[in-house]
Amino acid sequence: MLKFPIDIRQEDVARELAEIERKVATGMKQLTSMKDEDVDIGSTDKEIVYEREMWRLYHYKPLVDKKDIHPVPMLIVPPLINGYEVADLQPDRSLVRNFLREGIDVYLINWGYPKRCDMYLDWSDYVCDFIDDAVDRVRARHTLDKVNLFGICQGGTMSTCYSALNNDKVRNLVLTVTPIDFQRNLVPGKPHIGLLFQMGKTANVDLMRDAFGLIPADVLNVSFLMAAPFTLMFGKYADTLDILENREATLNFLRMEKWLFGGPGVSGAAYQTLVKNLLQGNELVKGEFSLDGEKVNLKNLTMPVLNIYAERDHLVPPACTTALGEHVGNKDAYEELCIKTGHIGIYTGGASQKILAPHASKWLKAH
Amino acid sequence: MDWSEQTNNLMKAWTDAQTNLWSGWLGWAQNAAGMAPSQPMFDPSQWFKMGVDTWSSGGSTAQRLAGNIFGTPDIMSRSISLLMKAWQGVAPKIEQGQPWRPDLQALLKTWQQEMAALPGRQAATASEFAELTKTLFGNWSPLTAPWLAMVSQAMTSGHPGAAFMSGTAGLSRMMGFEEGALPILTGVSELPRATVVREKMGKVLGAVDAMNDLRGAQGGFHAAIAEAMGKAIERTIEHIAKLAEKGEKITTVRDLMRTWFSVADGTLNEVFTTEDFLAKQDKMIQALMTFKVKQREALELIYEQMEIPTRGALDEAYRDIQDLKREVRKLRRALKDATEGTAGAKAPARKAGGKKTEAQDAGAEHAGA
Numbered sequence: 001m002l003k004f005p006i007d008i009r010q011e012d013v014a015r016e017l018a019e020i021e022r023k024v025a026t027g028m029k030q031l032t033s034m035k036d037e038d039v040d041i042g043s044t045d046k047e048i049v050y051e052r053e054m055w056r057l058y059h060y061k062p063l064v065d066k067k068d069i070h071p072v073p074m075l076i077v078p079p080l081i082n083g084y085e086v087a088d089l090q091p092d093r094s095l096v097r098n099f100l101r102e103g104i105d106v107y108l109i110n111w112g113y114p115k116r117c118d119m120y121l122d123w124s125d126y127v128c129d130f131i132d133d134a135v136d137r138v139r140a141r142h143t144l145d146k147v148n149l150f151g152i153c154q155g156g157t158m159s160t161c162y163s164a165l166n167n168d169k170v171r172n173l174v175l176t177v178t179p180i181d182f183q184r185n186l187v188p189g190k191p192h193i194g195l196l197f198q199m200g201k202t203a204n205v206d207l208m209r210d211a212f213g214l215i216p217a218d219v220l221n222v223s224f225l226m227a228a229p230f231t232l233m234f235g236k237y238a239d240t241l242d243i244l245e246n247r248e249a250t251l252n253f254l255r256m257e258k259w260l261f262g263g264p265g266v267s268g269a270a271y272q273t274l275v276k277n278l279l280q281g282n283e284l285v286k287g288e289f290s291l292d293g294e295k296v297n298l299k300n301l302t303m304p305v306l307n308i309y310a311e312r313d314h315l316v317p318p319a320c321t322t323a324l325g326e327h328v329g330n331k332d333a334y335e336e337l338c339i340k341t342g343h344i345g346i347y348t349g350g351a352s353q354k355i356l357a358p359h360a361s362k363w364l365k366a367h
Numbered sequence: 368m369d370w371s372e373q374t375n376n377l378m379k380a381w382t383d384a385q386t387n388l389w390s391g392w393l394g395w396a397q398n399a400a401g402m403a404p405s406q407p408m409f410d411p412s413q414w415f416k417m418g419v420d421t422w423s424s425g426g427s428t429a430q431r432l433a434g435n436i437f438g439t440p441d442i443m444s445r446s447i448s449l450l451m452k453a454w455q456g457v458a459p460k461i462e463q464g465q466p467w468r469p470d471l472q473a474l475l476k477t478w479q480q481e482m483a484a485l486p487g488r489q490a491a492t493a494s495e496f497a498e499l500t501k502t503l504f505g506n507w508s509p510l511t512a513p514w515l516a517m518v519s520q521a522m523t524s525g526h527p528g529a530a531f532m533s534g535t536a537g538l539s540r541m542m543g544f545e546e547g548a549l550p551i552l553t554g555v556s557e558l559p560r561a562t563v564v565r566e567k568m569g570k571v572l573g574a575v576d577a578m579n580d581l582r583g584a585q586g587g588f589h590a591a592i593a594e595a596m597g598k599a600i601e602r603t604i605e606h607i608a609k610l611a612e613k614g615e616k617i618t619t620v621r622d623l624m625r626t627w628f629s630v631a632d633g634t635l636n637e638v639f640t641t642e643d644f645l646a647k648q649d650k651m652i653q654a655l656m657t658f659k660v661k662q663r664e665a666l667e668l669i670y671e672q673m674e675i676p677t678r679g680a681l682d683e684a685y686r687d688i689q690d691l692k693r694e695v696r697k698l699r700r701a702l703k704d705a706t707e708g709t710a711g712a713k714a715p716a717r718k719a720g721g722k723k724t725e726a727q728d729a730g731a732e733h734a735g736a
């Protein structure tokens with residue numbers, strides 16, 4: 001005889017809900033005592049060495065003696081979608097800080113918050129003008145011909161394009177969870193993996209650009225949430241009930257929330273290129289992608305390339321990233337590193353703190 | 368005690384606990400917000416937001432989280448109520464080892480039909496949320512009400528995908544529906560006809576057509592979501608039935624909720640990648656975007672008549688400025704290349720594989736940009 005499978009007794013329900021009520025009340029007290037400035041992200045000490053239009057070039061203060069700083073600086077290129085703070089979420093979960101501790105001289109582009117007037121900025125502007133400008137500034141500051149480039153997600157795609165067009169200015173290219181071949185997104189039996197790319201394949205992005213001009217950050221956030229709507233929209237907040245009594249744990253949760261939902265919008269033209277040319281057309285691996293009238297030829301990637309991906313990445317499936325190995329111009333100088341984490345965890349996860357920057361730093365120093 | 372009895376006891380326990388929870392919160396929230404007690408209300412999370420606004424100004428991250436936390440029991444309540452209603456409908460059959468899916472399908476069919484018809488129903492019955500909600504809670508089935516309330520709450524300001532959000536994260540805002548379709552079109556229709564030539568009237572009618580198309584597309588999207596949710600419910604019941612077969616049990620409300628979230632997400636993921644769903648979603652988004660464009664065109668008609676600069680005119684200016692910036696960039700680059708050529712420098716640095724030796728000058732071409 002089957003036993004009734006929902007064994008939740010009346011007194012247990014009452015006790016559980018009373019406990020939830022208590023936690024909510026405690027949590028509200030905690031939350032209402034927190035100001036937005038308490039939820040600090042991107043807090044590692046830095047100076048603005050250059051600013052232009054809506055973007056800024058940061059240079060981070062070293063955390064090691066001058067004599068221990070690696071002579072070739074590294075420029076981090078974050079994605080246009082989401083803020084740069086993913087690289088510096090909090091002191092104990094900071095890619096930037098980890099690189100500084102390893103003696104890497106770190107520069108970073110903060111793309112800022114584009115406004116409606118920036119809606120026509122396209123990939124040519126970002127790659128051939130802004131990144132080029134930032135690279136030239138760093139080269140000039142260090143009197144070097146070449147610098148190291150580090151790309152984050154879609155910022156990695158832009159870094160790839162830049163390096164292919166300017167291989168005389170890039171000494172080493174490090175990519176993290178970077179989409180290259182956008183058509184390798186499907187994993188049989190795991191529909192949540194690559195869902196974002198799948199949905200984008202049929203999207204009418206021309207119309208979206210016309211309607212929005214500047215694609216709102218919230219529209220982009222919805223796409224990310226679709227991978228697990230109930231868990232991401234409700235489940236994680238229900239789980240948060242258990243940490244609300246701990247101020248530091250709550251602040252850490254809020255830092256991630258602030259980064260996730262505080263990101264910038266994206267210029268319609270840049271978004272159109274990302275979806276139409278790169279995702280739908282898969283032009284990068286087909287050798288059909290052009291910027292400023294010049295073909296982006298991945299064979300020009302002759303510098304050492306370290307391509308780092310996350311094993312459990314559901315947004316940019318590993319196959320989309322590792323496809324680069326088939327296209328680079330110098331396969332002997334191409335390496336991969338797999339980290340057992342997710343798309344965001346690669347930057348903010350506890351385990352990754354001990355792998356990503358230490359490994360990449362060692363690799364950079366050896367090349 | 369048979370499963371029907373046990374289910375009824377469970378339902379009673381759940382209802383009683385919820386009543387206590389809500390009444391406890393009411394008192395707490397009223398005290399916290401310093402508001403007058405005993406105001407009739409039905410939605411604690413909405414009521415709570417008023418309290419939070421009293422405590423703090425501006426939208427901080429903590430405040431947003433507070434809203435989401437407070438909304439959590441709300442979605443928990445809706446989720447568990449839905450599952451328990453569904454369970455109540457099929458538990459006796461599962462206990463007796465009889466086919467239970469037909470009974471569930473019958474329940475879900477009504478729910479799905481009502482959900483799919485919501486956009487039209489909303490337009491027809493009331494524009495005010497309170498009115499609409501009264502209708503939902505008063506007239507529709509107990510199984511339907513919690514979910515329709517959630518959808519309705521989201522739909523009040525627009526996008527049906529907000530059904531997922533229980534009104535806690537403003538998905539409607541995401542799709543730009545905050546502008547509100549009806550009031551704007553009402554304004555357009557009040558434009559003095561004598562001043563509107565035929566082709567301009569066409570723009571107004573185009574916006575009206577786009578709105579109708581949007582309602583149709585929303586209906587299709589709702590139907591697809593409702594179907595997916597129906598599948599998710601069926602799979603969750605199936606999951607619970609399997610637990611019974613294995614002699615396992617769910618012993619807490621939160622575990623029941625986690626089970627639902629997990630099974631529902633897995634099911635939705637599968638549906639989201641089907642061609643049929645993607646086509647309906649694309650159609651809905653396309654209709655939404657078209658409506659935004661047509662709405663703007665109709666509005667610009669009014670602005671032009673009043674000699675007020677329009678969004679389109681500004682965007683054109685932005686495009687011209689961006690084109691000019693690119694021209695400047697090219698000219699600077701050409702000037703730099705020419706200067707380097709005169710100075711006997713090597714090939715331009717921009718060419719892939721080229722050499723660049725005068726790094727000290729790097730970036731100078733952008734000075735003052």
